[in-house]
Amino acid sequence: LAGFCVGAVERGGLLPRLEDISEGDLLIGLASSGVHSNGFSLVRKVLEQAGLSYSAPAPFGRQGQSVGEVLLTPTNIYSRPLLPVLRSGAVKAYAHITGGGLLENIPRVLPRELAVELDASRWTIPPVFSWLHTEGRVSEEEMSRTFNCGVGAVLVVAPVDAQRVLRQLQVHLDAWIVGSVVHKQPGAPAVMVRNLTQSLLNVGGASGEEPEVSTSGCHGNGITQHKRMRVGVLISGTGTNLQALMEQAKRPSSSAQIVVVISNRPGVLGLKKASLAGIQTRVVDHKLYGSRAEFDGTIDRVLEEFGVELVCLAGFMRILTGTFVRKWRGKLLNIHPSLLPSFKGVNAQKQALQAGVRVTGCTVHFVAEEVDAGAIIVQEAVPVMVGDTEESLSDRIREAEHRAFPAALELVSSGSVLLGDDGNICEDSSLHVCLLLKRRTDKRSFPALVDEHSSPSSPRWPKSSTISSGWFSAMVTR
Template sequence: VLAVTAVRSSLEVVLQAANQGVAGIGFPGAVYRRDIGHRAIAHLNQSRSVDVKEQLQRLTYKDSGVDIAAGNQLVELIKPLARTTTRPGCGAELGGFAGLFDLKAAGFVDPILVSGTDGVGTKLKIAQACGRHGGLGQDLVAMCVNDVLAHGAEPLFFLDYFSCGSLDVEVAASIVGGVAKACEAAGCGLLGGETAEMPGVYAAGEYDLAGFCVGAVERGALLPRLQDISKGDVLTGVASSGIHSNGFSLVRKVLERSKLSFGSAAPFGNQNQSVGEVLLTPTKIYSRLLLPVLRSGAVKAYAHITGGGLLENLPRVLPQGLAAELDASQWRIPAVFSWLHEEGSLSEEEMSRTFNCGLGAVLVVGPADAQRVLCELQVHEEAWVVGSVVPKKPDVSPVVVLNLKQSLMKAGCHEVTVQKKTRVAVLISGSGTNLQALIDQAKAPCSSAEIVLVVSNRPGVQGLKRAALAGIQTRVVDHKLFGSRAEFDSTIDFLLEEFGVELVCLAGFMRILTGIFVKKWNGRLLNIHPSLLPSFKGVNAQQQALQARVLITGCTVHFVAEEVDAGAIVVQEAVPVLIGDTEESLCARIREAEHKAFPKALELVASGAVQLGPDGNVIWKKEN
């Protein structure tokens, strides 16, 4: 007796295989049974018929169009991003029923809570049409945070609401990831949110967004101080990034009339940008810029120029009997507003009632403080004296904008120039907080740098996710996979050449580069170190500073030389050592200083203002 054994995925398939095996055996008088397994197959087929009927009758939530697993996947993707928004008062951990915030831990004594909610309007439609979703998170946070700031409040925490017909995890992660990055930039924690999948409510590919921000201000610092505002007070304007997030229904109507598509080359903005890219420029977040100025007591009121434009928002912070007189010739109006004015045949009133016309915020300041406040703002942002507070005349609008038509026409006549940007690569090993500061700087329209590549020697680190969310190419070169430092450095060098990199920034890159690599990239390689070099070189710089009992330490951005932490210094930021400082608390304050110093150094070197001379010393260009 010979036996044939087969192993397959199902009884039907295995029986067929066994019979084929039997058929391959032949000798005189051989016989075998042909009915083995037939009754078992008949029984299985009958059972399956019953199972199919039951399954056809049994529904799941997913059958109705709601995918719980996809929602859980989204939460897991954004959890690490939310953690980066942790601040005093909250841990920014997602997953609970509600978010918690400790006002006492945030340092408030007698606070008033200030809340704001907003969306991004039909700017959503443009993002959906262009397939560019990442910037909407910043729009959402900015619209809410900037409103809360108008009362002098520090934004504390943020909640988001994302609703759609069918959840696309990649799109949702891009948007909510942008929310998390914007919260970090604004200084508020992302405490939670809601993702609502509602089949039948939204068409395929459509979604909606809403945001909620809560801030706090000490009772005595609440704005506006209407009783202090008087005739002759100065109006100081802060630049917008463009249209921000208001008036897009009108923008889309003008675009429809113009016959341009979102993919067309923009007749406004930079020549290398499409119409869609310019229109989707994210809204500026003003909290980091304005909070120090608001807390100084010099600002009597702050108007966020949001829906309603210049005409509707300034009266909200002015007392009865006073009006605002603005002179549009005193600030820079972005070319997109000139194009809208001309292409849509929009009146001056329509422009100033619908759009910000280049001003994202307007501050009311006393004449004695006006110049100081202006100088403080201009260190970080474009700002101008744009008008003054005047007595309100009967039957005259509480806001008068002089020279708007001429200024809009002038803005449209400006020659469009394309600034050649320095191609930058950033090398990282971890969370990438300094990388984020560099990314934010490079996004500025006036920046001389373009980050084209982020390389990590460790896979899966948070910095890679930051780069991906910003649309930057990433590569992982795991040092553990190389037999020597030279081989590792050679691979990095190959990548830099492949991407046409002109400047390399080491942002928390925990590898010592070989002399050959450093020599090749001499004068094009920047590093940041957490001390005021030449003091406290090497590792554990904060610990060294505490042990030495110095009163001041800080951070240094320097050109990389073959000797560790010995290259020419480009920028330094001082940080005081406080009584009771621990290594952890000092490290946190130095990290904040690093986020200021590294972007400054990047701009200085990328713009050519600072170069490394043949003697190894820094050379400053005279015109800079």
């Protein structure tokens, strides 16, 4: 059965708008359901080579499906979710990835002087493509020239519109920021696909395994494929907390993937640590901008370029504008070296020593427009020792930060902790997350946690006679 459709459009609504497309524009990819009826000559050849019939159990896709059932999965039709977005005028170009794959369809909607760079690690590749690549020994170029590789359509939008358009689309289907428009060098290809081979080999379902399931969202009852949240980290210095976050994200069980590290200071050690870990880095020097709004806007564009979904401030020594904070509400984490709400602002360790408190610590919280405010995600207590200096206390708090920040990153990236509309942690009786952060103290006994010298602004700790060889703990319970 074959057919076609005819559409009518106002002349002013025709795409692509070639004169509007410019370097730096972003590409949004819409998820495909599979091969979308393209490349079947190659598919049949690989099946014949593998000795598989259409009725055989599929070595890809969901358990219980036959090869034929997976291959004949209906093509995703994008008209319903796309129409409102197209009518908004935000889309500059639209490429349906049909025969010719990624390499031949996208250039049809671009000016000749421009090209695109795609990053295959940014989208979910259906297992059928991984199997075809491995079993048929199909080259990376042939895969991207024949198949959609998981992206059934591509939109070109301005960076300022990208997150809004993405959110509109994600209500209906999976969509991602998959790349950007770049200047085309003489003799260079119009489409560059990075990390495709690695992403094809990393598809969990290629060997017939069921995708990992996880609970997510405020109701904790959704079953989804395990997909890591894309994280951007903002730094200003040596990157000790960055190192702790990178080590956490390297764990196979982690729900986070750090995709870019941005520094407002060039040449800092944190940038080198990120580069050695294979993470992309960018410098946005605040001294080169005439206003905080311009500086924040540039950082925002870099985050969008990398498809960042969660931002961690790890020793980032700049105050962000309200516009930036509001845009990233619920997706912006900060760490502070005190048990907030005590000792806000700079020199928190010095404030704790001057107040004479016996316990301080660190706090990871969602960022709000007020400095060092926002809903608390994780806290870890640190004892103040007799004879402590600002330096010695800072060293011990830093050790606690290296445990607390990775723990908070996992809670948020896994969907276990969300920021509610009222500015508080999202409550849900069906989901209880209990995080216990422990720190072994020395074997001395410590005085009561609160005495008559405690600051009125310090936390109200219960009095006790001593804590001997104990564990200092902080708990987040939902």
